[in-house]
Amino acid sequence: MPRSLFPSASPETRQRLEQDATLKLVNEYDWAANPLGPIPAWPQSLKGAVRVMMAASIPMVMLIGPDGILIYNQAYAEFAGNRHPAIFGQPAVEAWPEIAEFNRHKIEMGLRGESLILRDQELVLNRHGRLESGWMNLHYSPVLDETGIPMGTLCIVHETTGRVLMAEERELVSQELSHRIKNIFAVLTGIISLSARSRPEVRAFADELRQRIYALGEAHDFVRPHSHGSNPPDNQDSLRSLIDRLMQPYRQDGQDRIAFHGEDATIDDGAATPLALLFHELATNAAKYGALSTPGGRVSLTGRAGDEYYHLTWKEVGGPPVSGDAELSGFGSRLITLSIEGQLRGRMERIWEPDGLRVEIDLPVDALRRSARLQS
Template identity: 45%
Template sequence: MAEGRGLETDRAALLARYDLDTGGFATLDQITAFAAALCDAPIALVSIVEEDRQRFLARTGLDVEETPRDVSFCAHAMLGDAIFVVPDATQDKHFADNGLVTGAPFIRFYAGAPLIDSDGGTLGALCVIDDRPRAGLSDLQRQGLTLLARQVMAELEGRRRDRAVSAQQERDAQAVADSDRLFRTLADTMPQMVWSALPDGYNDYFNARWYEFTGAAQGTTDGEGWSAMFHPEDQPRAWERWHHSLATGDPYEIEYRMRHHGGDYRWTLGRALPIRDAEGAIVRWIGTCTDINDQIAMVEEREVIAHELSHRIKNIFSVISGLIGLSAREHPEIRAAADDLRDRIMALGRAHDFVRPHGPNSQPDHGEGRLWGILDQIFAPYRDAQGARIVFSGENPVIDDRSATPLALLFHELATNAAKYGALSVPAGRVHLQVESGDAEIRIDWREEGGPPAVPATREGFGSRLMQLSIERQLGGRIKRDWLPEGLSLSLWIPASSMSRASAGKA
């Protein structure tokens, strides 16, 4: 018969999957003892058939540990599915001349149940041997020997699984060690201070940059020791933010002053993100601290310079207004034109003051960076005892220095004309200013009511040209005017991107 089912060409590869060289087969010894008793046989063996030998993992009634394969009865037993029985080996042509028959242990009767693993591979057999011929096994003995063979395989496959699990655990442990080593190597090469914390917030790692910056001894900042590195005034805020992130899983970000190893405090940016498992649970926090002290000092220096330049520009507006007033006094014939020009320059000054850089003591009272804020300043002279005569409604879009100047000139001109000829020239007159934001442009409607009927100008004056210049050329918008019996109606359409850089970035 050819090599049977389960006898692979390379038996070494099959047997290598089992942990057969480490010993510890006490359970198999118990099985062979029970098999010998069950079958009333003096010898019982668990035989593993290899390429050149058979060795006995467990044995009862026999002292030898192995024999050559060419005299193995079990090599035949493992070729089939059922129990292999030889009633009298001296009368069997395959075994009559076998050395184990003609010599010790003088086998006469043999019965072996094949040891078949879950993949169909056959390792050998569980056998019982007698030195006297026998007719065979009883039904109970056959059933018992088959069950015991399965128990042998359960034991061997259990060891195989344990070995696989142990090997996987070793690989996992090695992978974790490799990953940890890689993380620490990468962290130590980064210019930032890198740290990690457990899900409960316990800080268990800081990279070399942290200890280099702080000068702290290794391990002294673990746990809650890190907070001592921050300025006392910043510690309560840092703890509050950190506890919030731990409770919610929100990213952690804060600027605080950290003690440098030189003894001074430097501004740093602290950030941390949670690492989550497949179920979404936080398993670790990874954070960084970045030294931003030089950047903050540079920004503060730039702000000082910007404030100084802005202050000087504002003084220039005042000087120009003063020169115009002086000229008007020396030349009374130009007083009307000079007053208009001075008013326009003052409107430009208010626009500049509204959008210029401010320090903590010079912030506008309200409306900073919004359209209504600058218009409220432009229209301040037109309030009366009953309040504002120019009423705002609708939206309040963001503006900056690119739009503040043309808008200030435009609405100063409209308010001046309304005070001279329109709704603001009579006590009952009012102006309604409606603002609506669309996807790409902002519409502003100026509606006068309660004043004298609007009369179109017979020729285009300087004010009209100034308004067109402000809206069409500087802001890229368009303007429409209607002279109605109830007063001037004017509509503006201005691209949102022209109002502020922030709006331009969203477009």
């Protein structure tokens, strides 16, 4: 068995090993007519690497030499579809002409001794009689000879096509659902506006209600599921980012009047709605009675993460003198209490200081990820 990867194997062992059709192909292939030459002439490191690859259950392929000669295992043979076995032992750029430039770059990279990881890489391949997109995670590592010189690259292939297509389908459903929810918000706003026209005495309340619906809509759009291609918001699970989005109406001459400092917190869709209502009401009150009611007023939000609680300080400066009566008697105040204590199981304290209102808020860390907690 001089041409075999296992020249010292007994006939019984060889028969058992060659139940793997691709390993049998390696042993029986006419390597003498190939640029790699016969198996006995291969570097020991290459033979050892091929043995390990053949025993692997995940798709693996080697691109050896300047031509990128393909050697692969049974799992990769199944990945290759009807291109196998014709591409076995062939130069990669000829075996997969539809991605010739892609493979040429990976061959050159391997010969330079470089590694690379590509995630959800889209490749248009002809594996089943037609060109079709596939997505995969690709892990490239150099293959070294006994002197440490790179002689090719080893690629581990994990196909993610099913997951990517499922995510795209989920995104379509999410977009349709989001569109319908936005329509509901728009209809509610329209109903409120029409009702207020004939009832001037409720116009102020109607304006406040529309703003609350707007805050809910912003929270929904911020945390709704996104795919890679749907441009999700930066740091979609970030409390800081949610606050930045909700506070955009309070920017003045391009400058933020509500600044976030300190440690951020991770949130999910289950916590976004009560948090949106909380910060909307705080900002609305500040615009009516507090720091945001004057041109020079500012609000500072400071976050501090603990083991069990996340602490937030809302501090207003530069506004008119404020007492607690105006802010504690309205529906908005009750809504804040419902959001913090009822939905988030937190605590809040208002302190009216000489330079402006300070609000101290403690929120359980697990309440900020309510969806994960409920699912468990």
